[in-house]
Amino acid sequence: xxxxxxxxxxxxxxxxTAEGPRLLGSRCQTCSTPYFPRxxxxxxxxxxxxxxxxxxxGPRGRLWSCAIQNYPPPLPARYEEPYxxxxxxxxxxxxxxxxxxxxxxxxxxxxxxxxxxxxxxEPIYRDDEGRDVTTWKFxxxxxxxS
Amino acid sequence: MRDVAVLGAGMHPWGxxxxxxxxxxxxxxxxxxxxxxxxxxRDVEAVAAASSRFSGGKGWGLNxxxxxxxxxxxxxxxxxxxxxxxxxxxAFNIGWLLVASGAHDCVLVVGGEKMPKGFxxxxxxxxxxxxxxxxxxxxxxxxxxxxxxxxxxxxxxFGTSEEDLARIAVKAHRIGKHxxxxxxxxxxxxxxxxxxxxxxxxxxxxEICPVSDGAAAVVICSADVARKRTTRPVxxxxxxxxxxxxxxxxxxxxxTVVPQAGPTCHSEASLAVGKALESAAVAPTExxxxxxxxxxxxxxLAFPEDWGLCQPGEAERLVEKGETxxxxxxxxxxxxxxxxxxxxxxxxxxxxxxxxxWQLREQAGARQVPGAKIALAQTLGLGGNATAAVLKN
Numbered sequence: 001x002x003x004x005x006x007x008x009x010x011x012x013x014x015x016x017t018a019e020g021p022r023l024l025g026s027r028c029q030t031c032s033t034p035y036f037p038r039x040x041x042x043x044x045x046x047x048x049x050x051x052x053x054x055x056x057x058g059p060r061g062r063l064w065s066c067a068i069q070n071y072p073p074p075l076p077a078r079y080e081e082p083y084x085x086x087x088x089x090x091x092x093x094x095x096x097x098x099x100x101x102x103x104x105x106x107x108x109x110x111x112x113x114x115x116x117x118x119x120x121x122e123p124i125y126r127d128d129e130g131r132d133v134t135t136w137k138f139x140x141x142x143x144x145x146s
Numbered sequence: 147m148r149d150v151a152v153l154g155a156g157m158h159p160w161g162x163x164x165x166x167x168x169x170x171x172x173x174x175x176x177x178x179x180x181x182x183x184x185x186x187x188r189d190v191e192a193v194a195a196a197s198s199r200f201s202g203g204k205g206w207g208l209n210x211x212x213x214x215x216x217x218x219x220x221x222x223x224x225x226x227x228x229x230x231x232x233x234x235x236x237a238f239n240i241g242w243l244l245v246a247s248g249a250h251d252c253v254l255v256v257g258g259e260k261m262p263k264g265f266x267x268x269x270x271x272x273x274x275x276x277x278x279x280x281x282x283x284x285x286x287x288x289x290x291x292x293x294x295x296x297x298x299x300x301x302x303x304f305g306t307s308e309e310d311l312a313r314i315a316v317k318a319h320r321i322g323k324h325x326x327x328x329x330x331x332x333x334x335x336x337x338x339x340x341x342x343x344x345x346x347x348x349x350x351x352x353e354i355c356p357v358s359d360g361a362a363a364v365v366i367c368s369a370d371v372a373r374k375r376t377t378r379p380v381x382x383x384x385x386x387x388x389x390x391x392x393x394x395x396x397x398x399x400x401x402t403v404v405p406q407a408g409p410t411c412h413s414e415a416s417l418a419v420g421k422a423l424e425s426a427a428v429a430p431t432e433x434x435x436x437x438x439x440x441x442x443x444x445x446x447l448a449f450p451e452d453w454g455l456c457q458p459g460e461a462e463r464l465v466e467k468g469e470t471x472x473x474x475x476x477x478x479x480x481x482x483x484x485x486x487x488x489x490x491x492x493x494x495x496x497x498x499x500x501x502x503x504w505q506l507r508e509q510a511g512a513r514q515v516p517g518a519k520i521a522l523a524q525t526l527g528l529g530g531n532a533t534a535a536v537l538k539n
Binding site for chain 2: 009010013023025033034035036037043044045064065066067068069070071073074075076077078079086088089090092093096097098099100101102108109113114124135136
């Protein structure tokens with residue numbers, strides 16, 4: 001079986017760290033507001049002074065809501081042919097950050113709201129040069145692992 | 147601030163018009179509004195126009211300039227307003243301010259749009275710094291899927307069923323079939339709606355608005371001008387614009403903060419409606435009808451609750467009892483709404499003012515809200531934009 005090279009759909013948004021997959025964001029040291037993607041300044045109108053530092057987010061969160069992309073999405077979204085509907089989620093991370101993401105599930109209908117989920121980095125399509133293009137996804141936590 | 151009246155309203159029917167330019171459609175709407183107002187083009191002192199996203203405007207959103215050139219360049223000031231799908235409402239707000247402030251006595255507000263085929267591609271940019279572009283590139287969550295996610299949360303919180311959602315589309319078409327300006331004028335059964343293609347679970351094709359071409363215009367004026375032209379003016383008691391709050395928790399880009407308290411919905415819409423009601427000195431329960439932005443049936447459930455028109459979790463039962471029909475306690479979208487018209491994005495804010503005007507004049511025929519005296523219009527647009535207006539007779 002051939003192993004294909006993996007490239008991120010976009011640089012600087014997520015990484016595999018020694019502790020596992022993480023989203024790359026920032027946090028304001030003054031008001032603790034989390035940001036994803038990284039932000040050079042704090043946008044909280046009630047924050048007195050923007051003091052930003054890089055912060056990694058994940059892997060644990062709770063599925064606030066989800067939906068199924070039943071039809072092939074328009075560009076710039078990409079997918080493998082033939083199109084298979086995928087699930088997207090809105091996930092509240094333990095760090096107070098709400099993010100949108102693809103969901104990693106075999107059956108999109110099986111997702112339950114408020115379920116504990118975990119960050120993973122997985123391919124969404126193979127590009128013209130045969131590389132697997134990856135993005136961040138969340139998958140329901142396996143029983144017994146919480 | 148001076149009193150502002152809506153003196154004339156005009157519309158080009160909604161549909162697909164391959165051989166007609168957006169400017170030609172705006173001309174039809176403008177001429178109808180001028181004729182309705184009994185005002186000549188020469189009497190218009192300024193134009194506030196929605197900047198079209200997809201057509202005309204010399205590629206710069208200069209659609210107001212196109213309309214002025216089309217009608218005859220008289221040298222008047224033109225304001226082109228861009229606010230995503232709230233642009234028509236934004237143009238109405240600027241026109242309203244021009245009259246209310248005393249700067250002008252007679253202003254044309256116009257919005258027209260010709261939409262490309264298919265679902266709206268929300269972002270106009272292919273830049274890696276554009277949050278909407280990133281969201282579609284990295285996740286792939288177009289508008290209907292975003293609406294579906296909001297809807298799923300409501301289903302969990304309030305037990306909303308697929309039938310509750312379908313009932314709203316059935317209601318829309320029961321009314322909209324009477325509107326000669328509407329594009330989709332057939333009735334749907336529950337089976338039709340629930341049997342239409344699943345776009346993004348739980349939303350079916352007939353539960354989201356399609357895209358259309360359309361144009362609408364209104365002539366607004368000072369009280370002095372209005373009293374010379376009509377004995378029964380419709381008053382624009384208030385007009386407001388708002389943008390989203392930082393902490394409302396609505397997942398617009400890739401990430402936001404988890405809100406501390408309260409339900410997650412469009413803070414910009416709640417703020418705009420709240421301001422419009424407050425400055426018109428109208429309580430939510432006093433409204434006789436509402437034209438709200440029903441891109442999806444979900445908003446007909448969420449918005450009335452967000453704005454205090456009914457209690458949280460009550461909207462489904464109001465729909466079920468027929469209370470959102472023109473003859474009910476809380477008539478919503480008696481025009482047929484976006485579901486029956488299709489969204490001609492930047493024209494919709496002006497389309498709503500036309501419907502409110504006709505309702506308050508009791509000219510709405512079979513979709514008339516009996517004895518309508520106070521009415522609310524609301525739009526929503528990309529960038530966290532929203533507008534609202536209260537009209538009275």
